[in-house]
Amino acid sequence: MDYKLRKMNCMKLYTKLFCIILVVSTSCKKQLELPPENILIESQVVGNPISAEALLASSYFKTYVAIRNYYYMSADLATGNSMALATNGFVSLWNGTLIPTSNLIQTLWNNHYSAINEANVIINLIPYATFSQSVKTRLIAEAKFVRALNYFILLRDFGSGALTGNLSGPGVPLQLLHYSNYDPSKNIARSTSLEVYTQILKDLNEAAEVLTDLTTATPQVFRGRAQKTTCLALASRVALYMRDYSKAVSYSAQALTNNTQYVLASSPALVFPSTTATSNIPLNAELIFAIPVSYNSDIADNNLTGYFLKTAIWPNPAFLATYSPNDIRNSSLMMVVGNPTGPATRVTPSKFANPLGRDHLPIIRLSEIYLNRAEALVRSTNSINTEAISLLNSIRQRSFPVGRKPTPFNLASFASVNDLINAILRERQWELAFESHDMFDKIRTGIAPNSFLTNPNKWVYPIPRREIDLTNGLITQNPGY
Numbered sequence: 001m002d003y004k005l006r007k008m009n010c011m012k013l014y015t016k017l018f019c020i021i022l023v024v025s026t027s028c029k030k031q032l033e034l035p036p037e038n039i040l041i042e043s044q045v046v047g048n049p050i051s052a053e054a055l056l057a058s059s060y061f062k063t064y065v066a067i068r069n070y071y072y073m074s075a076d077l078a079t080g081n082s083m084a085l086a087t088n089g090f091v092s093l094w095n096g097t098l099i100p101t102s103n104l105i106q107t108l109w110n111n112h113y114s115a116i117n118e119a120n121v122i123i124n125l126i127p128y129a130t131f132s133q134s135v136k137t138r139l140i141a142e143a144k145f146v147r148a149l150n151y152f153i154l155l156r157d158f159g160s161g162a163l164t165g166n167l168s169g170p171g172v173p174l175q176l177l178h179y180s181n182y183d184p185s186k187n188i189a190r191s192t193s194l195e196v197y198t199q200i201l202k203d204l205n206e207a208a209e210v211l212t213d214l215t216t217a218t219p220q221v222f223r224g225r226a227q228k229t230t231c232l233a234l235a236s237r238v239a240l241y242m243r244d245y246s247k248a249v250s251y252s253a254q255a256l257t258n259n260t261q262y263v264l265a266s267s268p269a270l271v272f273p274s275t276t277a278t279s280n281i282p283l284n285a286e287l288i289f290a291i292p293v294s295y296n297s298d299i300a301d302n303n304l305t306g307y308f309l310k311t312a313i314w315p316n317p318a319f320l321a322t323y324s325p326n327d328i329r330n331s332s333l334m335m336v337v338g339n340p341t342g343p344a345t346r347v348t349p350s351k352f353a354n355p356l357g358r359d360h361l362p363i364i365r366l367s368e369i370y371l372n373r374a375e376a377l378v379r380s381t382n383s384i385n386t387e388a389i390s391l392l393n394s395i396r397q398r399s400f401p402v403g404r405k406p407t408p409f410n411l412a413s414f415a416s417v418n419d420l421i422n423a424i425l426r427e428r429q430w431e432l433a434f435e436s437h438d439m440f441d442k443i444r445t446g447i448a449p450n451s452f453l454t455n456p457n458k459w460v461y462p463i464p465r466r467e468i469d470l471t472n473g474l475i476t477q478n479p480g481y
Contacts, residue, residue: 046125049135056139059118059146060225064291066111067153067436068361070104073313075439078449081319082434085312093461094439096452100465100481108157109464112150113175119147120178141210144203145226145234149363151200152238156440157461159193160478163444164456165243167194170476174199187471190463197242204235213258222261223283224292229258233288233364236372241444248376255288255369262288262366268399268431269332271365272351283360288369291361314346315434322430326404329430349434362435367395371428378421384414392424395431455480 046052070090076082078094092098098105122143126136154172155162161169171193177186191199208231214222232255239247256262263285265271271284283290315334323330334347351362374388393408400406414420425445429438439449448454457480467475 046122046129048129049131049139052122052126052129052131052135052139055118056122056142056146059115059122059143062111062115062118063146063150064361066108066115066150067363068291071108072361072436073434075436076434077313078439078453079429079442080316080450081429081438082313083316088312094450094453096455096458098458098462098481100462100468100477102462102464105461106464106466108461109154109467112154115150116147116175117179119143119150120176123147123176124178137210141207142226144207145211145231148200148203148207148231148238149234151196151203152234152241155193155196155200156241158463158478159196160457160460162193162197163241163440163459164446167197167242168192170478171196173475184471187474189471189474190476193242197238200238201235201247204231204238207231208235208254213261215261223287223290226289229255229262230289230364233366233369236369236376237364240372240376241440243444245376245380248372249380252369252373252376256366256373261285264366264370264394264398266398267332267401268329271367272333272349281360286366287360287362288364288366290363314348319433320347324400324406326400327430328399328401329433351434365432365435367431368428368437370395371424371431375421375424375428378417378424382417384411384417384420386411388420388424389413392420392427395427399431457481 044051045055070088070093073082074090074093077084077091084091090104092102093104120143123140126140126143129136151172151174159169159171161167162171169192170190172190173188174191174196175188176199207226208228211226211228211231213227213229232251236248236251236255239245239251265284265286271286273281273284283292320330320334333350335350370391374385374391377385377388377391389409389411397405397408409423414423425441428441432438442449443459448456449459453459457478460478462481463475463477468477
């Protein structure tokens, strides 16, 4: 494989994972043929910068595998922003019928911990490598971002009380060492949600301290892997979810300092241009972190198109009706698609409309950081905050064409602090629709996502039964399952 050719875009990073697959396959053979003391696969992988970079690529790729498809879409399906065919096999993710033996949650759990394990290999073993210290420092920092992102998603999905303010409740097992061999004595229990949140922010802080925002990278490389601002932006979301609003204010302020490489688009339509062409679409400057999908790489289908474009999943007309008239997010960013077996008038978001599945997968956008900061400012000061109103106006005003913009909000627009918070949350629902946010925004603000999930115990997934059995009950089940 020619890695120099792959470096034409960020997908060169992900395609290196095949080197890892080859190495791991060789490792399996070695485990059969050689005594344990001769198995040095992890140290071999991190022994030189090329294979270490490939392992980092694999951890990014496994993160992508863990969050795509119905796991990404379920946050909007749960709240009714989207609708799905009743025959879809993943409806249990949001209708309260998940059981601990479900393959859906076992796969989710396995995929995230697989990505974490590879990040742990880098974090724990690369310090002993003999190549450039600057390269080692960057690889470790990016691996800490990968670990933090995966633990954040696991905690959000499985942590009892993690989104509702009960941070003393059981989170997820906080495994910071890489896997070497199965040893039951090394099994660990679930850490508290606070302990997991603390580790997530520790990883992000340490990564942000050493990473910079690359100035020479192409958009696919720059926005497809962790930079300094990426870490700070994710930290602002983490702090918001854990209800540490002062920290959310601080992190969002730091994330917004780079206004050269991260720029709010003048229109949402520019962030998600038409992807029906057969060429690569550059990542817009508003995207802080996204999984780039390329025509000349091995990652060529984020699978959302297979649901949205074919209308197995579609925006709920009732939700679309909540947008104000002339809102670009309900006009330019929606398109009618044909489906021989479905309604001809069904629409789909143009965010995921490429017929070959070459749509990028947005994870963090600058507009979210504006809204993170706006909400955190209001909650931390308990006031109708003028900066928060300005940030809210920035997102709302750009969503309408010239000559049809609504009157900007001002202090007199809100009778109470709650009115302003509700306006920010409403804008967040419109702005980040179909990007895997809404269910978690509902839960963290104490709102049941839907009529099936009125019991707060069902706001998190059950711990996979296999994990409980393998640890002889050391890992405990969530209440209600």
